[in-house]
Amino acid sequence: NISFTQQAFALVSMAAELVQDQLSVTRRVGETVSISCTGVDDCDNNYIYWYQKKETFTLILGVNRYKGNVNSEFNHPQKKDFSAVRKQNGCELVIIKISPSHSASYYCSSSEFEKYLVFGSGTKLYVTDEQVLKPVVSVYPAATKAKLKGKNFLLCVASDMSPRLVQFYWTRRKENGPLVELPPGEGEQLELGESGSIVAIREVDQDALHSYKYSCHVKHEWGTVKAPVEQGDEDSVCPAVVQLHGKEDSLICFVFQRF
DSSP states (O other): OOOHHHHHHHHTTTTTOOOOOEEEEEETTTTTTEEEEEHHHHHHSSSEEEEESSSSSEEEEEEEETTTOOOOSSTTTTTGGGGEETTTTEEEEESSSOOOOGGGGEEEEEETTTTTTEEEOOOEEEEEOOOOBOOEEEEEEEEEGGGGGEEEOOOOOOOOOSSSSOOOOOOOTTTOOEEOOOOOEEEEEETTTTTTTEEEEEEHHHHHHSEEEEEEEEEEHHHHHHHHOOOOOOOOSSSSSEEEEEEGGGGGOOOTTTO
């Protein structure tokens, strides 16, 4: 007999994943935008639904993933502005002649096992005349009070990008070894007010820090920017101090060499 634990593991292993690769999309007023969602063939619902999120989630429409017909009878105040197109293993939400009122985040959704809602990660739409600018990315070993307790931190700083929405992930490799993407670990992400920079902090084991070459990757609408860890003097005097949530152990000093 199959145990409950085995059944639960099987359900998790079979879990569908809706993929929205576009972190953000920037368009001017009057242009047309398409927002994609893939992975729908792993869902058992006939329909894929699209939601708009401003302060709350509002259902826009549903599209039949087999026939492609669209149901937009959900009383969204701008429902006439939206349509959808069926694609292989996915669909696209289309907005024609966008206006500032369309600025929002958009999520695709479906259900699995006829019970559980599955959502994509979301795509943020910016309606602006501003150009998309590549992030400038730097990585630093951090000098911290926590280091006295055997902890080490890496700081990844993304700045000068437009729009400002970014996503961080880390990789590491030994010499001549394969590149390995690290799972989300302990750390925090924060914005530095006036500088407009966004910082991701990664806690790293001291032995691993010397055994592996670490790199930070910043995903952005422009593309993904990679920066390796730059070795430097961690004990240098820091002109800027960042304190996270008032925790003394998280007091991190680092030098913004660019500013």
